[in-house]
Structures are given as structure tokens and as C-alpha cells.
Amino acid sequence: MWNQFPDNDISSDLSTLVDDLIHLGLQKSSLCSTTITTTITSPTTSVVPSAEGEIQVEVDEAIPLLSFISSHFSVKPTKYGGRGCFADTDLAQGTIVHECSMPLSSTIARPFRKEVCESCFKFLYGKTLKFKLMSRMNNQYNSTSVSTSASASDSSLALYFCSQPCMDKFIALDIDDLYRESLLNVESLFIKSLNQCQYDLKREKQQEEAEIEAELKLENELKQAKDIELFISQKWKEAEINCQLQLSKLKSKQRKNFNNLIHLIPKINENEYMEIKYIIGILFQMYKRDNCENNKLSSSSSVSLFSLELQIFQLLQLNDIEKICKYPYLIHSYTNKIYKFLKISTLEKLQPYIIPSIIRSIIGKSLTNAFGIWSIDEPDGNKEFFGYSLYPSASFFNHSCNPNLIKIKKGAKIIFKLSKNIKKNEELCINYGNSINDDLEIRQKDLKEWFFDCLCERCVEEMNLKNAQK
Numbered sequence: 001m002w003n004q005f006p007d008n009d010i011s012s013d014l015s016t017l018v019d020d021l022i023h024l025g026l027q028k029s030s031l032c033s034t035t036i037t038t039t040i041t042s043p044t045t046s047v048v049p050s051a052e053g054e055i056q057v058e059v060d061e062a063i064p065l066l067s068f069i070s071s072h073f074s075v076k077p078t079k080y081g082g083r084g085c086f087a088d089t090d091l092a093q094g095t096i097v098h099e100c101s102m103p104l105s106s107t108i109a110r111p112f113r114k115e116v117c118e119s120c121f122k123f124l125y126g127k128t129l130k131f132k133l134m135s136r137m138n139n140q141y142n143s144t145s146v147s148t149s150a151s152a153s154d155s156s157l158a159l160y161f162c163s164q165p166c167m168d169k170f171i172a173l174d175i176d177d178l179y180r181e182s183l184l185n186v187e188s189l190f191i192k193s194l195n196q197c198q199y200d201l202k203r204e205k206q207q208e209e210a211e212i213e214a215e216l217k218l219e220n221e222l223k224q225a226k227d228i229e230l231f232i233s234q235k236w237k238e239a240e241i242n243c244q245l246q247l248s249k250l251k252s253k254q255r256k257n258f259n260n261l262i263h264l265i266p267k268i269n270e271n272e273y274m275e276i277k278y279i280i281g282i283l284f285q286m287y288k289r290d291n292c293e294n295n296k297l298s299s300s301s302s303v304s305l306f307s308l309e310l311q312i313f314q315l316l317q318l319n320d321i322e323k324i325c326k327y328p329y330l331i332h333s334y335t336n337k338i339y340k341f342l343k344i345s346t347l348e349k350l351q352p353y354i355i356p357s358i359i360r361s362i363i364g365k366s367l368t369n370a371f372g373i374w375s376i377d378e379p380d381g382n383k384e385f386f387g388y389s390l391y392p393s394a395s396f397f398n399h400s401c402n403p404n405l406i407k408i409k410k411g412a413k414i415i416f417k418l419s420k421n422i423k424k425n426e427e428l429c430i431n432y433g434n435s436i437n438d439d440l441e442i443r444q445k446d447l448k449e450w451f452f453d454c455l456c457e458r459c460v461e462e463m464n465l466k467n468a469q470k
């Protein structure tokens with residue numbers, strides 16, 4: 001859904017849902033109905049290994065949890081597969097059926113990191129934002145107390161905000177600067193690898209060649225694999241084993257020195273940089289849920305809000321297999337680059353979450369569930385892609401080429417408002433693409449990019465008509 005453009009602008013809150021859930025005393029254990037198996041978990045969630053050894057979690061709270069997303073609609077199975085949002089009553093045009101005040105995680109593309117506000121995604125037409133949050137770790141970019149050459153005093157090594165309130169909001173939602181330092185750590189390593197390449201062109205060329213070879217080898221293996229799902233699971237397991245092996249070669253004292261690890265960290269490209277920052281956002285929320293709810297370290301409402309979104313996140317649709325089948329180079333990118341980068345360089349507090357089942361699940365859910373962050377009102381009419389953000393409770397709206405719901409973005413807030421009167425049990429749909437004014441073939445082709453054949457009422461009607469005319 002990254003290509004979704006914002007429809008226009010206005011404002012209510014999922015926090016009321018959180019309050020309702022708390023009020024009703026709906027704890028995980030009391031939410032019980034259909035059993036859905038998914039592959040996301042946190043180290044504190046009860047887990048069961050599957051036949052392939054993949055860690056899975058029994059999510060028996062699925063149906064009641066999803067029916068609490070909105071008082072206007074329920075999430076139910078659709079005729080064409082998967083789930084969708086269906087009106088509980090007749091609803092009038094203009095009704096706000098859902099609203100999320102903040103994403104669970106977001107990521108900004110590197111070229112825009114100084115121009116798009118980390119908190120509200122405001123873009124000041126290319127001007128560098130004035131409010132900067134730098135590292136507090138004084139040259140330390142790892143769990144260890146070892147300095148790296150990318151110095152904290154380097155002014156480009158910062159998170160950028162459009163205003164003091166936006167910066168304060170980020171700080172208030174952080175815990176012990178963990179999120180800030182984790183994001184700056186990625187930035188620092190990215191800069192470091194760019195600098196290294198500048199000074200050692202020969203080594204850079206050798207690395208690039210080895211990279212291409214590894215990528216091609218994996219692509220060929222994938223093409224020959226009889227069971228693609230099993231092959232992909234194996235590659236994730238191998239990635240974990242390889243990381244453990246490389247780390248085990250270092251004595252524990254050596255491991256604490258970041259300079260001994262730096263040569264193990266793979267060079268990442270800008271897409272991988274974006275994905276890593278997005279993953280860190282979700283890992284940070286998992287850490288916060290597991291450590292702050294129990295220990296009451298943080299303001300309960302923000303933790304509960306994210307905690308609920310995290311529970312919903314577990315239920316989102318995965319599509320990493322389709323994505324890898326279409327773009328085979330991604331298996332190398334996910335396992336040997338993104339995973340390895342995270343495993344070797346992530347701060348200690350987030351390390352327990354860096355296991356294949358969690359990282360694979362986060363990556364697998366990102367493409368079809370995340371919302372693109374785009375520029376609005378560019379003078380030349382073009383839109384810039386700034387990054388993407390995830391609002392799990394808003395990820396059950398399916399696409400229709402005749403949508404009845406508009407998506408309104410106000411800062412980081414996202415609102416869903418009815419553009420038509422609708423009847424009870426009608427499905428509430430948004431527009432994912434940029435082609436609803438085009439013919440059937442173009443619309444289908446456009447949505448195919450998002451790994452599905454559109455089966456909305458309009459497409460089905462037009463397909464039937466076309467078939468009848470043949």
C-alpha cells in the first residue's frame with residue numbers, strides 16, 4: 001500500500017478503544033475464540049516450535065480483538081479471501097469510522113532525513129529542519145563502551161524535527177534514549193560504510209563482486225527449490241547460524257569492542273537502511289511493551305495504545321514469499337544483509353528480539369500493510385516518496401476501484417472517513433493505487449505490483465462483462 005497517496009485533510013482516537021478495552025478488562029487471556037497461527041512473537045510471549053522449527057505463537061484472541069478496532073465496523077472474512085471491514089449499521093457520508101493518532105513504526109528515506117520531520121512527517125520544501133536530536137552516548141554507538149570513528153559531534157548524525165513539540169514528543173515516547181540511539185546507530189554505520197568505500201576502492205570492488213555472486217547463487221537455488229517456503233525458512237535459519245558462528249569466533253571481550261565487529265557488518269543500500277529503521281521501530285515497541293507495561297516505567301496510555309497495535313500487528317497478512325518469488329534478490333537482502341546488520345549492530349536491549357521469526361514477520365508484513373509517506377501539493381503536481389509507516393489497526397481495509405472511504409493524513413495521524421452513505425454489512429474500502437480512473441487492464445496491472453489480483457465489485461463486474469462479450 002506504499003503507493004497510496006493522501007486523499008485530503010481533518011481529526012478522534014484509537015486511545016478510546018484502548019480505554020474501552022482496559023475498562024472492559026479485556027486482557028489477552030480473556031479474548032478467546034478462533035485460533036490463528038502466526039509467526040510473530042516476542043521473547044516473553046508463549047511460543048511453540050512448528051514442524052520446521054519455526055517459532056510460532058497461538059493467537060486465539062484474533063476475532064474479538066479485531067472486532068474492537070471500531071464501533072462502526074467489524075473485521076470479517078471477505079468473499080474473495082482474506083479479511084475486510086464491514087459496516088455494523090447503516091452509516092452516513094462523512095462519518096469517521098477509524099482514526100490512528102500515531103504509527104507503530106515509520107521510516108524516512110535517507111535523502112529526506114533532514115527535510116522530513118521524524119515525528120509528524122512535515123516537509124518544508126527541501127529546507128533542512130531546525131530541531132536536531134543528537135546522540136547522548138558521546139561517541140558510543142554500541143552496547144559496549146567503545147567509540148567508533150563516526151563521532152557524536154558530527155552534526156549530520158542527528159534526528160530532525162520541524163518543531164520543539166515534535167522533538168519533545170519523540171523524546172517522551174522513547175525509553176532511556178533507546179530508540180534515538182538505535183536509529184543513530186544505523187545512520188552512523190551507514191556513513192561509516194560509505195566512508196570506508198571512499199578510501200578503499202579495491203576492497204569495495206571485491207565486496208561488490210562477492211555480493212553479486214552470493215545474490216546470484218541464492219537466486220539460482222531459489223529457482224531450483226522444490227518447496228519455496230521451506231527453502232526460504234532454511235535461508236533464515238542459515239543466516240542465524242552464520243551470524244552466531246561469526247560472533248562465536250570472537251572472545252566475549254572482543255565482542256564488546258565495537259571495532260572488532262564493524263568488519264562483520266554488511267554494507268547496506270538505501271532501501272535496506274529504510275527497512276532496518278522501520279524494523280527497529282517495531283522492535284523498540286516490543287521492548288517497550290515487555291519492559292514498561294510490567295515495570296510501569298512509562299505513561300500507561302501510550303504504552304497501552306502501542307501494545308494494542310502490537311497485538312493487532314501479530315494478525316496482519318504476510319506476503320514475503322510472493323515478494324521473494326517476484327524479486328528473488330530479496331532473499332539475499334533480507335537474510336544476509338538486513339538480518340546480519342541487525343544481529344551484529346543492534347543495541348543490547350533490542351538483541352533478544354533479533355531472531356529470524358520476528359524479523360521475517362516484520363519484513364513480510366511491511367509491503368502490503370504499510371502506508372506510504374508522500375509529499376503533498378508539490379508545485380509541479382509530482383509527489384515525492386518520503387518513506388512509509390504502519391498503523392496495524394488500519395491495515396484491514398481492502399482496496400476497491402470504487403472506494404467508499406477516504407484516507408486523510410494529518411501529520412502522523414491517519415483518519416478514515418466515509419465518502420458515501422453506506423448500508424449495514426457493506427464492505428468499507430479505500431483506494432490503494434493511482435489508477436481508479438483507468439481501464440480494467442491498467443488497474444489490474446497497477447495493483448498486481450502489490451501482489452494481488454483486484455477482485456473488487458467493479459473489477460468483477462467489468463471482467464464478467466468482458467467475458468460475456470467474447
Ligand SMILES: C[S@@+](CC[C@H](N)C(=O)[O-])C[C@H]1O[C@@H](n2cnc3c(N)ncnc32)[C@H](O)[C@@H]1O
Pocket residue numbers: 001080081082083084316317368369395396397398399400450451452453454455456
Ligand atoms: C492491507 S491488506 C488488507 C487486509 C487483508 N485482506 C487481510 O486479510 O489482512 C492488503 C491485502 O488484502 C488483499 N486485498 C485487498 N484488496 C483486495 C481486492 N480488491 N481484491 C483482492 N484482494 C485484496 C490483498 O491480498 C492485499 O495484499
